[in-house]
Amino acid sequence: MVETVLRYRTDEPVGDPAVTVDAFAAQSNATAVRIEPGDDALALLPHLERIALIEVNFPSFADGRGYSAARSLRERGYTGELRAVGDVLIDQLSHMRRCGFDSFAPDKPISAEAAEAAFATWPEVYQQTVDGRAPIWAARHPAAKA
Amino acid sequence: MYQYDQHDQAMVDARVAEFRGQVARRLSGELTEDQFKPLRLKNGLYLQLHAYMLRVAVPYGTLNSAQMRVLGDIADKYDRGYGHFTTRQNIQYNWIKLADAPDILADLAKVQLHAIQTSGNCIRNTTADHFAGAAADEVADPRPYAELLRQWSTFHPEFDYLPRKFKVAIIASETDRAAMRLHDIGIQIVKNEAGEIGCKFFAGGGMGRTPMIAPCIAEFVPALQMISFLEAALRVYNRHGRRDNKYKARIKILVHEIGVAEYSRQVQEEFAHILTLGLEPPPAELERIKGMFADPGLESGLSDDLDRSDPDFALWVDQNVHTHKQAGYAIVTISLKPVGGIPGDATAYQIRLMADLARDYSLDELRVSHAQNIVLPHVKKADLYRVWQALDAAGLATPNLDLITDIIACPGLDYCALANARSLPLAQKITDRFADIGRQRELGELKLKISGCINACGHHHAGHIGILGVDRKGVENYQLLLGGAESADTSLGTITGPGFSEDGVVDAIEKVTDVYLARREGAERFLDTYRRIGMAPFKEAIYG
Numbered sequence: 001m002v003e004t005v006l007r008y009r010t011d012e013p014v015g016d017p018a019v020t021v022d023a024f025a026a027q028s029n030a031t032a033v034r035i036e037p038g039d040d041a042l043a044l045l046p047h048l049e050r051i052a053l054i055e056v057n058f059p060s061f062a063d064g065r066g067y068s069a070a071r072s073l074r075e076r077g078y079t080g081e082l083r084a085v086g087d088v089l090i091d092q093l094s095h096m097r098r099c100g101f102d103s104f105a106p107d108k109p110i111s112a113e114a115a116e117a118a119f120a121t122w123p124e125v126y127q128q129t130v131d132g133r134a135p136i137w138a139a140r141h142p143a144a145k146a
Numbered sequence: 147m148y149q150y151d152q153h154d155q156a157m158v159d160a161r162v163a164e165f166r167g168q169v170a171r172r173l174s175g176e177l178t179e180d181q182f183k184p185l186r187l188k189n190g191l192y193l194q195l196h197a198y199m200l201r202v203a204v205p206y207g208t209l210n211s212a213q214m215r216v217l218g219d220i221a222d223k224y225d226r227g228y229g230h231f232t233t234r235q236n237i238q239y240n241w242i243k244l245a246d247a248p249d250i251l252a253d254l255a256k257v258q259l260h261a262i263q264t265s266g267n268c269i270r271n272t273t274a275d276h277f278a279g280a281a282a283d284e285v286a287d288p289r290p291y292a293e294l295l296r297q298w299s300t301f302h303p304e305f306d307y308l309p310r311k312f313k314v315a316i317i318a319s320e321t322d323r324a325a326m327r328l329h330d331i332g333i334q335i336v337k338n339e340a341g342e343i344g345c346k347f348f349a350g351g352g353m354g355r356t357p358m359i360a361p362c363i364a365e366f367v368p369a370l371q372m373i374s375f376l377e378a379a380l381r382v383y384n385r386h387g388r389r390d391n392k393y394k395a396r397i398k399i400l401v402h403e404i405g406v407a408e409y410s411r412q413v414q415e416e417f418a419h420i421l422t423l424g425l426e427p428p429p430a431e432l433e434r435i436k437g438m439f440a441d442p443g444l445e446s447g448l449s450d451d452l453d454r455s456d457p458d459f460a461l462w463v464d465q466n467v468h469t470h471k472q473a474g475y476a477i478v479t480i481s482l483k484p485v486g487g488i489p490g491d492a493t494a495y496q497i498r499l500m501a502d503l504a505r506d507y508s509l510d511e512l513r514v515s516h517a518q519n520i521v522l523p524h525v526k527k528a529d530l531y532r533v534w535q536a537l538d539a540a541g542l543a544t545p546n547l548d549l550i551t552d553i554i555a556c557p558g559l560d561y562c563a564l565a566n567a568r569s570l571p572l573a574q575k576i577t578d579r580f581a582d583i584g585r586q587r588e589l590g591e592l593k594l595k596i597s598g599c600i601n602a603c604g605h606h607h608a609g610h611i612g613i614l615g616v617d618r619k620g621v622e623n624y625q626l627l628l629g630g631a632e633s634a635d636t637s638l639g640t641i642t643g644p645g646f647s648e649d650g651v652v653d654a655i656e657k658v659t660d661v662y663l664a665r666r667e668g669a670e671r672f673l674d675t676y677r678r679i680g681m682a683p684f685k686e687a688i689y690g
């Protein structure tokens with residue numbers, strides 16, 4: 001099956017297929033791993049150095065565990081590719097981006113233009129997350145925060 | 147009161163524009179109802195038995211007169227001339243047309259109101275003590291913290307697809323007027339021995355089919371770490387809350403299954419990590435918000451004198467007026483529970499009248515209480531008689547606050563697609579039976595709460611007397627519960643035994659009140675007598 005991947009990174013995509021967390025633990029040379037909603041993303045922390053791609057699977061858009069997994073990994077220093085795969089819909093893209101995802105492989109392809117519009121849904125944001133956007137409170141108090 | 151700046155306004159306007167597009171796509175057929183459903187729910191639009199229902203958020207239950215007036219106008223313009231104030235301090239309109247919904251949201255946005263996150267598995271509108279800023283017993287006004295929380299939770303990217311809905315309540319006094327411990331997270335603003343303000347956190351409360359009272363998970367978190375702590379508490383829940391069964395998905399089940407100690411430990415661990423990220427709004431932001439609540443314009447040196455010569459007025463003062471922190475002022479509760487009426491309903495005319503009274507006599511402020519009443523928080527004692535006269539002329543001066551006819555009831559089978567039984571006609575029958583105000587006062591404080599099904603939107607678990615509608619072989623049937631409470635002494639009611647018909651349950655309530663009158667000692671309330679003598683005598687009277 002041909003996947004349409006929306007990708008917002010400039011480095012070369014990883015060629016290796018992503019393996020399960022269990023397989024990853026057993027394979028010392030794997031560079032791509034896929035986590036399922038029930039997996040503990042933090043178990044990957046000791047291996048972040050060698051990982052170039054983490055896929056986070058959303059079997060259903062309504063299962064939001066992947067948002068916490070993604071943001072937790074970014075907060076702890078993961079800088080490789082973080083891809084949302086599965087039931088990823090246009091209405092979730094903007095939140096996913098804010099949680100650190102920088103590539104998307106939706107089951108039903110989404111056009112690049114539609115994705116751009118989705119990222120622009122909110123002109124401003126209230127929370128500081130891992131996407132580098134300054135929250136509204138920072139704009140209100142420029143001196144309080146560098 | 148809080149006023150939006152251009153940032154807040156831009157966020158709400160963006161949501162209106164987005165929703166307008168989504169409704170257009172639905173009306174043109176581009177979106178199916180299945181695809182549209184999760185989108186409309188994020189804007190508080192439900193499909194009920196007969197029509198769409200729109201739930202408008204009233205953040206922490208506080209409104210100004212312009213906002214209240216628009217709520218009345220919407221009832222006229224887009225509904226059937228009335229609105230329904232709910233136990234979640236919100237207002238619902240029951241007869242909405244889909245095509246009108248974007249215009250309603252636009253009307254709301256003009257007065258800084260919205261329907262964001264009033265449904266869905268996200269952080270819902272935060273509720274708060276309805277006497278905030280006026281109560282004599284608070285350590286601080288909880289609303290600035292609630293506003294900080296409102297902003298933080300609005301479109302929070304990580305917590306929009308939680309296992310289940312998430313409700314937070316916040317109070318700042320020992321007397322709990324917000325049923326705080328029956329929420330997913332309850333926050334009590336406290337002062338420590340050093341005089342610093344902080345948050346005492348409770349987690350895992352709720353009603354529904356498995357009612358639970360939230361245990362304390364942190365005794366004192368500095369106020370300037372409240373958001374970081376919430377991030378941690380929500381993240382642990384988002385990761386580990388159950389998703390295999392909708393009825394076990396609330397945080398209360400997680401806390402219960404892994405235990406308070408383990409849940410707290412995980413939260414503390416995550417909290418320590420989050421503190422390193424520096425994502426807490428700076429102190430200046432809390433100060434900015436506090437500044438807007440600080441002084442509603444109270445005068446000092448006013449007299450506490452009151453002319454009680456009109457007996458009807460005096461009765462209302464005794465029942466519906468509370469002590470204000472400032473001399474010369476009083477807190478007025480407007481009962482939306484007239485005899486024979488629908489609890490929480492108000493007509494467009496009544497809503498606008500309450501708006502006018504707030505503008506003229508309550509420093510422009512109103513509150514919605516979780517008991518489905520409206521509060522005028524800052525009324526000069528010198529103006530009380532005039533306010534009462536205006537309310538009385540509009541059918542809004544029922545002197546029954548916290549009495550047996552001050553009933554909380556969910557919409558039930560008259561509107562709700564999940565209902566087993568009707569709640570509203572039953573509430574009306576009970577108020578008819580106990581209409582005599584002398585009799586009500588003789589019974590004293592008695593909180594009666596009705597839910598039309600096990601979901602417990604009407605808080606029946608927390609009623610001194612609770613009623614739960616069930617379906618018995620296709621016939622509406624009502625179970626009776628006794629001994630629930632929602633204040634500092636929160637407890638859950640116990641079912642008396644087999645259920646009743648609609649008339650049967652009214653008779654049973656009367657028997658229960660007879661037992662109380664016969665057995666009470668001294669100044670005991672119904673609840674106190676029940677707690678002392680237990681269920682047996684009541685059971686005997688009802689079924690014996």
Ligand code: HEM
Pocket residue numbers: 192194199231232233234238310313351352353354355393396555556557561562563564601602603604605
């Ligand atoms: C169309 C109408 C409504 C529907 C479909 C509905 C649905 C539900 C459901 C399914 C629950 C149970 C959630 C759980 O236990 O996980 C619930 C709880 C609750 N609802 Fe409603 N509801 C409706 C109207 C209302 C109204 C009008 C109010 C306020 C008056 C309200 C306030 C509450 C409260 C306070 C709870 C229980 C507290 C808790 O969350 O544990 N609901 N509702």
Ligand code: SF4
Pocket residue numbers: 556557558559562563564565566597598599600601602603604
């Ligand atoms: S308690 Fe049941 S009947 Fe009443 S509003 Fe909630 S879901 Fe509907």
